[in-house]
Amino acid sequence: MISQTSEPLQILDLLYRQGYRSNLIERSLNKIIELERANNLKQASDLQAKLQAYELQYQIPSEIFYQRFSEGSLGDEMDYFEWGVIYELWQSVQERLQVLQPKRQ
Numbered sequence: 001m002i003s004q005t006s007e008p009l010q011i012l013d014l015l016y017r018q019g020y021r022s023n024l025i026e027r028s029l030n031k032i033i034e035l036e037r038a039n040n041l042k043q044a045s046d047l048q049a050k051l052q053a054y055e056l057q058y059q060i061p062s063e064i065f066y067q068r069f070s071e072g073s074l075g076d077e078m079d080y081f082e083w084g085v086i087y088e089l090w091q092s093v094q095e096r097l098q099v100l101q102p103k104r105q
Helices: 008-017 023-058 062-071 078-100
Strands: none
Touching: 023 062, 023 078, 062 078
């Protein structure tokens, strides 16, 4: 028996492992994934705009900036810390989008 405190994904995983299938669940999960994809695309766009502002201001691509910043060769200006955090957030969103993108066949 499944406990009431089990995580919803664990419950669904158990049901599917037992062979249960539901069109309602499939449609609902697909809709959740679509919404999450759209949300992450918006976040990526917002973060990209912020990265571009720093890139224009400092005339260096974010990827190169981040590598140099991580090595400690740029200094410790507040802008650099903010830019670094924005770049890390952007990378995180990109990783999620890799998972959320529909698989091409």
